[in-house]
Amino acid sequence: MISNHAVARILREIGLYLEMQDIPFKPRAYEKAAEEIESLSESVSALYKEGGVKALKELPAIGQAIAEKIEEYLTKGNIMYYEKLKKQIPVDLEALTGIEGLGPKKIKVLYNKLKIKNLKDLERNAKNGKIANLEGFGEKTASNILEGIEFQRTSGIRFILGHVFSDIELIIERLKSVRGVTHAISVGSARRMRETIGDADILVVAKKSLAVMQIFVSMPEVVRVFAQGSTKSSVQLKSGLQVDIRVVSRESLGAALNYFTGSKDHNVALRKIAIKKGWKLNEYGLYQRPTYRTGKQVKSDPPPSRLRRAGRRQGWKMIAGRDEEGLYKKLGLSYIEPELREMTGEIEAALRQAQGKHPGLPRLISYNALQGDLQIQTNWSDGAHSILEMAKAAHAQGLNYILITDHTKRLTVTHGLDARRIQQQWREIDSVNKKMRGKIKVLKGTECDILKNGTLDLPDSILSKLDVVGVSVHSFFALSKKEQTTRIVRAIQNPHVDILLHPTGRLLNKRPSYEVDMDEVIRVAKTTTTALEIDAFPERSDISAEYIKKCVNAGVKMSISSDAHATSHFAFLRYGVGLARCGWARKRDIINAWPEKKMKKMLK
């Protein structure tokens, strides 16, 4: 079966070829179509099989022409239009565009003049001076290309937010200590709390940018400076992480936050609204056209410093942008939380809300809403710390209850518990509860293995005595979608089962989820009142925002758990809340944002 990625890639390449020919707008159309396909959760192939060209056309950014090309690719294995384009410039576009600074125009020249087709050709010609001699190229371009080859971004790999969050915070603290800096804020996909980020984006407010930029590019962990200007710089760190910075003046904070937080599509949508109203939106503010009155000159802005002047044209009057709230308001929208800015209906909802219509924006669960944690491993299985240590750490995090969920015996590598040992564990939990004297309640639970046939690794007689039963898949990832779905559905149909843990089994940057029909799982979970977990352990981040939204819409409740294996891991809960917010979840959707009694009653 042809993957979405393969379809997206070919569409993206068509876009690049059209850009080489300087054709306007079409490249953007193909690029948008490629992005749409790439971000699709279901398979295009399956979608086409079910609904044909008509179904494809219903996707945003896909019209008749592109739908037919996708059809051609899925049924014949190639697209004539693409093959023709490729024949003219038969190069490895994916590899070449992966070099920072190389785009379609340069790639075209490199092929036409030097027959450069791939990275090998590129390196050879950069070294032997042929590239530097090309018209429009030069020594610097050639050396940048060589550097680009050396630093070649491990293609497509994104950083896991939880792994780099503290690195970003460190840089931010450093910038905050620079004289004249009043704000340094993590923006981009990190502010939107996406589980992975392509780079770190930082917004700084300062009257003068020079010192900030100098300090930024000379930080000890910087290995490469992509660009250094007065408002914008970009570097690469030892870790491979790219960091982009923008410095603006205080009056533009709102507009700059909005711009630099994104997402790009969200920005473009807001800018279109501004255009419709006869205004202009950029990272400096929302501006009104100069209104010329006969014989009178429009009052121009106060004498500008370099930063104030940037991005402005004479006479444009700033009407919003000092803060984000005011910006959205002026555009006729309710304020949209960063986690929602993904062009998944938030603009329409914000418009409705501002007009008093329904449904408006969700009241997202807040970052301090969690009262408990429902997945915790201890040294009874593969955790590092004792029940008491975990209880104390959870209490310090402000939690009122935790559920102990050690693995079960099938997971031998984790020393999983069998019926006998879990009963011994209950005695220890009882004693910890006595020691904690009501400061925190430790509940008896399990992360019970789902066996191949959908039965469970602990007998019902044990499960029935637990406060909350979590189940999860740790084996037979390769089952067919149908078998895997049947297996999981069978497990959650066991009346003792309360929560399906890390439901899709993905490990970011390591392995994709197993094949499972999540729509079916969600449908069944609704009938069995089973909760689905939002596992906040950074490389899991499971379920994803997309499925969270489906649960919210289906009325299926969720838990947010740290999946802590050590006392420090309770900090992960924050990422779980962020992920829940990305999925439009409210307090009422998250069972451990409720008091223990209410939570347990719902699961009964």
Added chain:
DNA sequence: GCCGTTTTCGGCCCGACTGTTTTCAGTCG
């Protein structure tokens, strides 16, 4: 090529930095 509570035609976000160029194209955010 896509898209539509002002349109099925005529728009399409907007700006910074770099290198190579006598005024800007290419690339990127």
